[in-house]
Amino acid sequence: MKNSTAIEFRQVNKWFGKLHVLRDFSLKIDPGEVVVVCGPSGSGKSTLIRCVNRLEPIQSGEIIVLGESITQPGVNLSSLRARVGIVFQSFNLFPHMTALENIMLAPVKVRGLTRDEAEKTARALLERVGIPEKANNYPANLSGGQQQRVAIARALAMQPAIMLFDEPTSALDPEMINEVLDVMTDLAKEGMTMIVITHEMGFAKRVARRIVFMDEGQVIEEGGPDSFFDAPKFDRTRQFLSKILSH
Amino acid sequence: MRGRWRGVKYDFDWSVLWSGESGGWLLQGILTTLEISALAWLLAVALGILSGAMRTVPFAPLRAIATFYVEFFRNVPILVWMFFWYFGVPPLLPHAIRDWLFNHGAEFWAGMFALGVYHGARMSEVIRSGIQSIPKTQFEASMAMGLTVWQAYWLVIVPVALRLIVPPATNESLNLLKNSSVALTISVAELTFQTRQIETYTAKAIEALTAGTLIYLVLCVSIAIIMARIERRFAIPGLIARVGAG
Secondary structure, eight states, X not given: XXXXXXXXXXXXXXXXXXXXXXXXXXXXXXXXXXXXXXXXXXXXXXXXXXXXXXXXXXXXXXXXXXXXXXXXXXOOHXXXXXXXEEEOTTOOOOTTSOHHHHHHHHHHHTSOOOHHHHHHHHHHHHHHTTOGGGTTOXXXXXXXXXXXXXXXXXXXXXXXXXXXXXXXXXXXXXXXXXXXXXXXXXXXXXXXXXXXXXXOHHHHHHHOSEEEEEETTEEEEEEOHHHHHHSOOSHHHHHHHHHHHOO | OEEEETTEXXXXXXXXXXXXXXXXXXXHHXXXXXXXXHHHHHHHHHHHHHHHHHTTSSOHHHHHHHHHHHHHHHTSOHHHHHHXXXXXXXXXXXXXXXXXXXXXXXXXXXXXXXXXXXXXXXXXXXXXXXXXXXXXXXXXXXXXXXXXXXXXXXXXXXXXXXXXXXHHHHHHHHHHHHHGGGGGGGTOXXXXXXXXXXXXXXXXXXXXXXXXXXXXXXXXXXXXXXXXXXXXXXXXXXXXXXXXXX
């Protein structure tokens, strides 16, 4: 990759009406870096990653993705979104399509692949996330963990350079969390640039290169997993960690 | 057959329904009713999907146009629309088109547009309610993978919405077929028109109306059965928990 920075937030401000969700938010993420973002609910985590593929507009500041400012007018949203995959908490698979069709949709309609090419890729991706036998199942006939793995495969089908995860395991039963985290761990090992919002601190310790703790739209503390968990500098971080690590 | 109710004598003669020209009239009436209803239905569904979807898109001008269409056309009686399309519209058309129309059943086309545009406005609300019952996250997921707004509607939102609204859309379709009878007021020779013609020629009102009633009933029940099959055939596993009907 020719860019030295994958994603850069420069003094980003975002409001929902009167609610100031992101406050002068600045952060740089290197190519191949895995960043875990955590923080209390309402701290602006989801909004932060939704700004990266312009699902949310910002009011001031600048966001640069893969060397291109995406907050200028006239940005090609389709090509931006093709390079930035996102996985949602609630999976958001299309209920009237099988797993295979869900994965094939964007490659055929956005990238212009033939159905044969797209199907080949889709089957390979289902293999990669460990459920090749579920190709013809509809989302309603898959477990939560399987649905989320299909959703990851669907995002990967666009061959993105960056993957965003918005609490990918929060809606899952405990026994299904690991099957999803395993897929994400593999992805990280292969060098994917990832921002992951999660409270799975075990995953953060093992996989993240950096952990960012956010509150009220700002970075409170950031660091490598060792310093972040073993020697947090700020009280607010310690309080938060004690709450989520105690259970 | 003879009957006697409270001193009123009425001689039933069911043969009026097939003797003379009656049989041909009834058959013509059924065909015309089906033709005008089928064409109007296609128009109503097209307008309904288009305007129903437009009322939910993130562009205010499109929403405004669709809202105007719906409120304007559903809030005037269908009878008035029949007169409007038959008496009001042709004088506004160029000569050549007007002449062609009056040589090719202008009343049929006026009736078809009246029915289609009126029921399109009502169908629009059915489709809008279907679209609005789909979680917003489905639209977001479509956008996030790079689809355009048009593609998101065409490939995801509308196909799911259409599957959800089969029961109310059936209702609306049956209303359309029954409202085609109003076209007799602009001399479309549909089923009700023909039963009245039989009544006029034979003075057998009960027989003629009975025939009309039964024929409408059979047509509507058949459509309801077909729609119930469509509903089952296209049901989304898990999304539509149980398919009743039929």
